[in-house]
Amino acid sequence: MFEILEKKCLNPTVTLMRIYAPRIAKKAEPGQFIILRTDESGERIPLTIADYDRENGSVTIIFQIVGATTEKLNHMNEGECLHDFVGPLGRATETDGLKKVAVVGGGVGCAIALPVAKKLHELGVEVHSIVGFRNKDLVILEDEFRAASSKFVLMSDDGSAGEKGLVTDALKKLIDSGEKYDRVITIGPLIMMKFVCKLTKEYDIPTVASMNPIMIDGTGMCGGCRLTVGGETKFACVDGPEFDGHLIDFDEAMARGAMYRQFERKAHEETCNLFREVK
Amino acid sequence: MADMTSKRNAMPVQEADVRNRNFSEVALGYTEEQAVAEANRCLNCKNKPCTSGCPVQIDIPAFIAEVAKGDFEAAYKVITKSSSLPAVCGRVCPQETQCESKCVRGIKGEPVAIGRIERFVADWHNANSTAALEKPAPNGHKAAVIGSGPSGLACAGDLAKMGYDVTVFEALHVAGGVLSYGIPEFRLPKTIVQKEIDGLRALGVKIETNTVVGKTVSVDELMQDEGFESVFIGSGAGLPRFMNIKGENLNGVYSANEFLTRINLMKAYREDSSTPIRAGAKAVIVGGGNVAMDAARCAKRLGADVTIVYRRTENELPARAEEVEHAKEEGIAFRFLTNPTEIKADEKGWSKSIVCQEMELSEPDASGRAKPVPKKDAFIELDADCIIMSIGTSPNPLIKSTTSGLDTQKWGGIIADEDGKTSKDGVYAGGDAVTGAATVILAMGAGKKAAAAMDRFMQGK
Numbered sequence: 001m002f003e004i005l006e007k008k009c010l011n012p013t014v015t016l017m018r019i020y021a022p023r024i025a026k027k028a029e030p031g032q033f034i035i036l037r038t039d040e041s042g043e044r045i046p047l048t049i050a051d052y053d054r055e056n057g058s059v060t061i062i063f064q065i066v067g068a069t070t071e072k073l074n075h076m077n078e079g080e081c082l083h084d085f086v087g088p089l090g091r092a093t094e095t096d097g098l099k100k101v102a103v104v105g106g107g108v109g110c111a112i113a114l115p116v117a118k119k120l121h122e123l124g125v126e127v128h129s130i131v132g133f134r135n136k137d138l139v140i141l142e143d144e145f146r147a148a149s150s151k152f153v154l155m156s157d158d159g160s161a162g163e164k165g166l167v168t169d170a171l172k173k174l175i176d177s178g179e180k181y182d183r184v185i186t187i188g189p190l191i192m193m194k195f196v197c198k199l200t201k202e203y204d205i206p207t208v209a210s211m212n213p214i215m216i217d218g219t220g221m222c223g224g225c226r227l228t229v230g231g232e233t234k235f236a237c238v239d240g241p242e243f244d245g246h247l248i249d250f251d252e253a254m255a256r257g258a259m260y261r262q263f264e265r266k267a268h269e270e271t272c273n274l275f276r277e278v279k
Numbered sequence: 280m281a282d283m284t285s286k287r288n289a290m291p292v293q294e295a296d297v298r299n300r301n302f303s304e305v306a307l308g309y310t311e312e313q314a315v316a317e318a319n320r321c322l323n324c325k326n327k328p329c330t331s332g333c334p335v336q337i338d339i340p341a342f343i344a345e346v347a348k349g350d351f352e353a354a355y356k357v358i359t360k361s362s363s364l365p366a367v368c369g370r371v372c373p374q375e376t377q378c379e380s381k382c383v384r385g386i387k388g389e390p391v392a393i394g395r396i397e398r399f400v401a402d403w404h405n406a407n408s409t410a411a412l413e414k415p416a417p418n419g420h421k422a423a424v425i426g427s428g429p430s431g432l433a434c435a436g437d438l439a440k441m442g443y444d445v446t447v448f449e450a451l452h453v454a455g456g457v458l459s460y461g462i463p464e465f466r467l468p469k470t471i472v473q474k475e476i477d478g479l480r481a482l483g484v485k486i487e488t489n490t491v492v493g494k495t496v497s498v499d500e501l502m503q504d505e506g507f508e509s510v511f512i513g514s515g516a517g518l519p520r521f522m523n524i525k526g527e528n529l530n531g532v533y534s535a536n537e538f539l540t541r542i543n544l545m546k547a548y549r550e551d552s553s554t555p556i557r558a559g560a561k562a563v564i565v566g567g568g569n570v571a572m573d574a575a576r577c578a579k580r581l582g583a584d585v586t587i588v589y590r591r592t593e594n595e596l597p598a599r600a601e602e603v604e605h606a607k608e609e610g611i612a613f614r615f616l617t618n619p620t621e622i623k624a625d626e627k628g629w630s631k632s633i634v635c636q637e638m639e640l641s642e643p644d645a646s647g648r649a650k651p652v653p654k655k656d657a658f659i660e661l662d663a664d665c666i667i668m669s670i671g672t673s674p675n676p677l678i679k680s681t682t683s684g685l686d687t688q689k690w691g692g693i694i695a696d697e698d699g700k701t702s703k704d705g706v707y708a709g710g711d712a713v714t715g716a717a718t719v720i721l722a723m724g725a726g727k728k729a730a731a732a733m734d735r736f737m738q739g740k
Contacts, residue, residue: 023495037452043545043553044452068553084452086489216545216554219450219491220675221460221517222537226528233521233528238677252528255628259530263555 001081002036005058010140013065014108015074016050022057024087030115031093031210031242034059035218037084038072045069046215048112048187048241049088059087062111062140068267075275089218090241093185093208095119100126102174102181103149104167104196106188107133112210113187114141114148121148128179129153130170132192136161168195181205186245190254197245209245211236213256227253282319285388290395299579299609302464302548306370311349314399318346320384321391328381329393334724335433337361339378339393346396355404358397363436363479364429364723366405366471367458369398372720373599405474412481418442420737423507425492425678428456429719430710431513432479433726434733439482441734446507447484450491453544456515458719460544461536463573465580469543493677498685502705508740509705509733512693513726516672516711522565526622527668531559531630535566535574535669542577558583559665563633565619566669567591568716572602574667575611583665585611590618590638590651616640617659618651622666633663674712682706690715699729707733 006018024034033048051060065074076082093116101120105113110131121127129149133139134157146152153170154162163170171184186196187210200207215225218237225236230247234240291307292298298305309317321343329339338357345354358365374380374394382390420443424435427449435445453459458472480486492498492514501507519534521527538556541547545554558581564571567589579585587606589596592615596603607613616638625631637657640649674691686694686702692713699707709725711717 023490027495041546041551041553084489086450086452086491087494089491089494216537216540217451217460219494219517219677221519222540223519223521223534224537226521228528233523252628255530256528260555260557267553267555 002085029092032088034087109188132167194250207245295608332381366401427454430722430726433723437730563663571669698732
């Protein structure tokens with residue numbers, strides 16, 4: 001079974017869990033994801049791998065509490081077991097031939113951006129990290145990012161942490177000041193990635209965006225995670241999750257991501273009520 | 280003397296306008312009396328033409344003779360000599376084109392209802408038998424099976440009966456493959472699938488779910504690091520095809536795989552399921568195979584008004600006649616000679632309608648069926664807030680791309696000989712992964728053949 005070895009609250013809505021899954025830990029690479037179910041009747045949700053420890057056989061996930069399943073997950077504790085945990089799925093981040101990279105993360109997406117930054121840093125790539133949050137209470141993994149980056153820029157919407165503004169403002173500033181990146185890697189909300197990609201297209205900098213659409217099996221079977229990249233239909237689970245950001249149809253991805261919003265909202269409310277009653 | 284009534288005993292079923300609102304099984308199964316009466320129609324032919332029509336060569340007259348005598352457990356033993364999944368096959372095999380098509384009684388009347396009797400025997404055993412399975416003595420050899428669908432289960436069952444230490448690896452959280460995620464509850468109740476799988480477990484078969492071979496572990500690692508001497512690949516044909524028409528990625532458009540997986544595997548039809556599904560008010564299913572019928576009948580049960588569009592005519596429908604009949608009875612409309620060209624969106628990005636071109640049939644194409652060609656400027660537009668693409672599947676490329684020395688066809692199927700032997704030493708394959716999408720029983724037949732070949736390979740080492 002997939003035991004929760006460690007649980008840590010990173011901010012009021014974001015939690016880190018280290019899960020015992022030796023087979024997955026042995027194979028995991030930055031950029032890949034897992035699918036989990038909390039219990040026997042749970043839904044399958046994909047979460048990108050935030051870290052792994054091949055020796056201890058553990059895989060780290062970091063999730064934001066946004067719906068019924070993440071709510072249930074957040075109510076589980078160390079020593080308890082997840083019902084299902086499968087992976088590593090998807091393709092790993094491509095790092096070949098890179099010399100200087102800007103990693104741009106937003107919100108909980110920073111949890112996924114970090115292992116990418118770390119791997120690049122270990123490979124000797126010059127990493128500039130730009131991370132954005134709504135406010136200072138939501139900042140996560142700041143020290144870890146600093147350790148993996150030769151330049152680190154923290155942005156917040158309200159200016160309560162780092163500089164006030166959007167990650168695109170910071171990225172533009174760096175590019176305009178003469179920084180030459182051979183790739184930008186962006187992970188975060190779709191709307192943020194859309195504008196990062198729009199900006200880097202103007203500067204003609206190759207950009208990769210990590211997509212996290214709704215999916216069921218994660219092995220190419222359902223096609224629910226499909227998106228349009230350069231006019232072609234791709235499956236995020238097997239062809240991605242990372243794609244050429246300049247070719248992704250972000251508007252379509254945003255519409256597809258909202259497909260079950262009503263259902264999800266209701267399910268989340270019901271789950272919250274359930275936990276309240278239990279208390 | 281056999282009962283010479285020309286008509287077979289009818290299968291009791293749920294009324295159409297009741298069953299199209301629930302997910303309980305449509306066919307209710309023979310009673311003991313009906314099963315014995317139907318068994319008495321068998322002529323017990325010496326040359327057993329029916330057996331020659333069975334992909335796994337069940338000794339059909341022998342088991343039917345036991346039913347006629349009322350010894351249902353003996354009948355079960357005869358079937359399980361050849362088949363690992365009788366309760367499944369009695370339900371989903373296309374008997375009308377296999378065993379029953381060869382039945383002598385079919386010449387002047389209706390053939391013996393072999394499938395219905397098989398189903399009765401398996402259900403009787405599951406409900407009444409107390410006979411404990413004998414666990415075979417281990418022979419000290421380890422074999423791996425990839426995929427727990429029909430071919431994998433058949434292969435695992437036969438290997439286990441020969442004493443092999445068998446582990447089945449399954450990517451999803453539940454075993455059964457298409458029996459679990461694809462075929463709906465009302466055609467194949469999941470408790471029956473699980474019962475058959477429990478039977479394999481009792482034989483000593485280990486099933487590791489949540490293991491994606493090609494990702495979690497590779498075929499090469501299984502053989503080099505984990506001591507599996509031979510591997511069977513039964514990974515199926517699970518990759519859905521799309522038409523590549525405009526609007527296909529709109530909200531409300533599903534692959535049949537996704538639609539059925541949400542319903543069958545994730546139980547989205549139940550109020551308490553945490554996985555959502557949306558069949559809309561007007562659902563259009565594109566395609567004419569068994570999967571299209573399953574998707575249509577599920578959408579109907581979820582409350583949608585359902586139309587199937589198919590580019591050829593009723594005569595070319597690849598689905599079983601019985602499935603088409605059931606779908607019609609349940610109120611599903613068909614539009615033949617109709618081929619989608621575009622899906623239109625409403626202002627919120629959801630599918631609103633599907634534009635189709637009218638077709639006509641011309642010369643037969645490579646498949647031997649008359650080729651549909653578009654009629655110029657003949658378009659219709661159907662309202663559709665749910666569209667389900669059911670135009671076929673292809674093998675998943677995951678194993679091919681992660682296994683050294685495994686040759687595949689251009690379209691992705693694994694190349695294997697009659698016994699399932701692939702280009703890689705010790706590796707065998709069968710079922711949809713080799714043939715492309717086909718039937719449960721053909722996959723089972725391939726799994727059994729491969730098990731025999733794997734036995735020869737491992738004993739010869």
